[in-house]
Amino acid sequence: MVKIHNKVVYGGPALSIPGHLNFGQFVLDELRKICETKADCVALINGETGEKTTYKILLQGLVNIGSGLRKLGVKRGDVVALCSENRVEYLAAALGALTCGACITPLNAQYTKDEMTHVLNISKPNLVLCSAAAIQANYATFKTLPFIKTIIQINGVPIERNVLSYKDIAVQTDVQDYEAEDVQGSTDICYLLYSSGTTGLPKGVMLSHVNVLYSLAYFNEREDLIEDITLLTVVPWYHAYGLMSTVNYILVKKKLVYLPGFNPRVYLNAIQEHKVNVLVAVPPIVVFLGKSPLAKQYDLSSVFAVWCGAAPLTSDTINDALKSLPNCMGVFQGYGMTETSLAATTDADIEKSKPGSAGYPLKGVKVKVVDLETRKRLGCNETGEVCLKGPINMKGYAGNDAATREMFDDEGYLKSGDIGYYDNDGCFFVVDRLKELIKYKGSQVPPAEVESVVLEHPGVAECAVVGAPDDAAGELPTAFVVSKQNVHLTQKDIIDFAAQRLSSAKRLHGGVIFIDAIPKNPSGKILRRVLRQQLKQYRKSKL
Structure with missing residues (x-):
């Protein structure tokens, strides 16, 4: 159903929603x-206490x-x-x-x-x-x-x-x-959620009843969601991903095991005890499944799919996680944001799935990629800002008309602030955040690309890269690294490892800082503004 016309990728005819719009x-x-x-069938299970609803x-x-x-x-x-x-x-x-x-x-x-x-x-x-x-x-x-x-x-x-x-x-x-x-479903607000605030203070995202019904319509028509499956979620319900996916799964008759927070052993035990089939995950959980030796101590054979959103995953991270899940068909990603009522593109079609991609636009959704400077539409395999249009787009930001206007372009597309491209099949790949690109001597360095390389080091558990301000170069790529337990790493180990795999501009010119944990928001997005503050303090302490 996906078509490319005039450098716009179309997801196909729009889905149906109830006429009352309520x-x-x-x-x-x-x-x-x-x-x-199914009155007495279980809808929800508390994975910590075993309480069934x-x-x-x-x-x-x-x-x-x-x-x-x-x-x-x-x-x-x-x-x-x-x-x-x-x-x-x-x-x-x-x-x-x-x-x-x-x-x-x-x-x-x-x-x-x-x-x-x-x-x-x-x-x-x-x-x-x-x-x-x-x-x-x-x-x-x-x-x-x-x-x-x-x-x-x-x-x-x-x-x-x-x-x-x-x-x-x-x-x-x-x-x-x-x-x-x-x-009035087209104008009344159903959910007032908050943007992630990874680069600044959160804004209030207004989702109408139409937005929320359309998100649910996508869940209703997904053929991969067979009825008798059990899902596990640990995403907090105050987050768009957590709340909307949980409510939607309940309304399409799926049994959902939920946890109030992430504890590695409790999480793995919930999979084993309740024979969970699908994991509703965020990137840190996928990284955990691939890198933690704990995962090998539990029976995870019931899992046949992992759905992951909130931030991009690399093919290597996906492959590492699959080694812990012997019967899993794949780790499938969706791409969206609070402002797009959850998913805008999805990798849900197993036959067309491309590991590491964000998948294809939902039905009723149009996506284009534009040049960062000229705002002209770009063609296949050309990288620029991803822009989205359709019934998924928010009504706007509460009490902030200026920010709302800034978020939409003159064709009515929502400017995502994400950098990506689509291939000849209309499949999307998101490579980084526009505001997070590091400018090193005029070159644009995507932090996610550097992070994926550093994560390949066998001694690295987690990594996040930000730019350190520099008078001569603009910004210096700097890595915050969490070592695996009982592994001793040096700055030189990481810098040399990355240098062998990255072009000159993308190397760790700002060095490596070892920390105990990478700060993230509940959906798994790295809080780079927190890391930049830590970087300032670290550099002051070295003066």
Whole structure:
């Protein structure tokens, strides 16, 4: 179905979505339909505790909390925030709020006070649902913001007098009598999510009901998602990838094992115990599977596919991971961003899969690659900025019209900020971030390319490359390296290894800094701004 015309790659005819354009109504309709035949089938399993949640329990839970939120006055146009580790009540509350016509905004409970204040001032929720741990960490911040009128604690006894109990709020309601509030699906906001903030402060990404329904339509039509499979996810639900993939998998009747956080042994044991078939992963997990000796100690033979998003993987990293997964057909990547309602391209077609690629545009999506300077469209195998258009594109950034305008070009394409190209088949390869390119003596150095080379060293566990400012050269490629356990490496080991495999401009002219861990956001993207700050401090200490 993929076509290339006038230097634009077309994914084919658009997918169908319900005419009511109401995601909350769709959730109710779909869960009711599932419960007609699979009410007592397990939808979710907590991989840490073993707690199982059936479709019937999930539907009843979201209807009860939805009724309770309505009694509190939650209505169309309101913003409801959620701040918690992954837990069933989180999903029930999120879906229940959507049926009230509200927009939901998930918060990272690990935000600093300044980060939390920043994102809350974007979304301005009047009600926040939190776990006990999240309230303990953030209550003081919540109380400083006048627009937050109500705080509900999801689990345990409320730790503050003014905090309401989730159990007390929920109202027992007949699931057949409960209906979703009407919305204007093409304009009303369903999810207000936050950009990753890898290069600056997060922005509030507004996804409409149409955006979210279209993302779900892609999951519905994927033939690879056979019904009787079990998936494992550890991606936090406050992240677009975590929340949207989890909700979508539930609505297409897949059993999902979830974890509140990543612990290597717990993760591997969950695969073994629940005979997981598909891993919903981020790059650090794929690297872990390929490099950790722990992976050899568990039975991972049930895994037949790995879906990975958030950042590009190299063929070498994929091949290393497959050695730990004896029956796995492949590690398949999707490419997208919060601003594109999750995936924009996907490598899901096993017959057409190209290891290391981002795959082909979704149906209804158009993608072009443009020259960084002239903005002219480029042809096959020419590298430039990837730009996207279709029903996946966000409505815009909340309260930031200037940033919204800057994000779209004069043809209505969303400017991704990613550097990539497509081949003769219309298959895309993403090689780096535009803002992360290192400029060394006029040459553009993609950090991901240097990182993939350094990761080939048998003693390296993790690597991230940034540019160190330099008066003469502009920027010097500098590697932050995590050594494997009980392996002693020197700067010279890494510099010499890279020099044998990279052209002159791409070599590690800024040297190597050994650290204990590479800072990443929850989706696995390297936080290069944090590394640049560390680099400044490191260079000061050497003066």
